Amino acid sequence: MGVICMRNLVRSKEILLRSMSIDIGGMRIKYKDKDDTFLEKHLVAKEPFGQFKAWFDEACSRKEILEPNAMCLATVSKDGYPSARFVLCKGYGKDGFKFFTNYGSRKAKEMSENPNVAATFYWEVLNRSVRIEGYVEKLSEEESTKYFHSRPVPSQIAACASYQSTPIESRDILCERERKLEAEYMIPEKEIPKPSYWGGYIIRPRAVEFWQGQRDRLHDRIKFRKPTEGEGVDGKLLHQGEDGWVYQRLSP
Numbered sequence: 001m002g003v004i005c006m007r008n009l010v011r012s013k014e015i016l017l018r019s020m021s022i023d024i025g026g027m028r029i030k031y032k033d034k035d036d037t038f039l040e041k042h043l044v045a046k047e048p049f050g051q052f053k054a055w056f057d058e059a060c061s062r063k064e065i066l067e068p069n070a071m072c073l074a075t076v077s078k079d080g081y082p083s084a085r086f087v088l089c090k091g092y093g094k095d096g097f098k099f100f101t102n103y104g105s106r107k108a109k110e111m112s113e114n115p116n117v118a119a120t121f122y123w124e125v126l127n128r129s130v131r132i133e134g135y136v137e138k139l140s141e142e143e144s145t146k147y148f149h150s151r152p153v154p155s156q157i158a159a160c161a162s163y164q165s166t167p168i169e170s171r172d173i174l175c176e177r178e179r180k181l182e183a184e185y186m187i188p189e190k191e192i193p194k195p196s197y198w199g200g201y202i203i204r205p206r207a208v209e210f211w212q213g214q215r216d217r218l219h220d221r222i223k224f225r226k227p228t229e230g231e232g233v234d235g236k237l238l239h240q241g242e243d244g245w246v247y248q249r250l251s252p
Contacts, residue, residue: 038212038220046241048208048224078113100200102164127213134205144199219252
């Protein structure tokens with residue numbers, strides 16, 4: 001093939017790539033039937049944590065949902081650039097939602113600059129989602145250490161071997177670090193010390209929204225939040241909850 005033909009072929013491919021636009025607007029899935037709605041009378045608690053437990057327990061009971069505790073964590077840098085990734089929730093209750101990570105990771109650095117975060121659970125099989133907005137605090141060193149040693153040994157070694165989010169030349173380097181740590185700790189069966197750069201966080205929520213999808217796209221959204229100062233509860237647009245929470249229905 002001549003040089004001119006090759007150049008023309010390259011140009012044609014470049015033009016094709018620049019003009020490529022894939023339309024997936026017609027993709028649809030079936031949600032709930034019209035009589036399977038999520039109404040205020042269906043709330044099992046008038047605060048978000050009891051309601052979350054009911055939905056989470058149901059998600060855990062469905063074998064099709066492999067990791068019901070997976071949540072998408074969104075952080076924002078001090079410059080206002082957002083980023084999101086999935087982490088595993090490792091505990092929840094009225095104090096908040098807990099997860100663990102490397103303190104040197106991108107998410108940890110952004111949380112140190114801006115503690116405001118959001119997290120989302122999505123259980124496709126149930127057509128349900130839970131959205132959380134709040135701020136993070138570090139868990140105690142004692143709690144982080146306790147959880148670290150509850151993990152499988154290979155997971156402990158992986159946490160020690162990886163300096164999360166930093167550039168690395170190849171996977172071989174990680175594997176070599178792993179082999180050295182296995183030789184040091186697995187063969188003599190010694191306790192692996194928790195790295196100082198690894199630990200936990202808790203999300204203290206200001207708002208928690210429960211979303212249930214509907215076939216006609218008139219999805220159900222009930223949001224719990226902390227009231228603003230002087231805000232009145234009218235029992236129509238805003239309802240009184242428990243433990244200092246109020247709740248309201250949002251348009252889909």
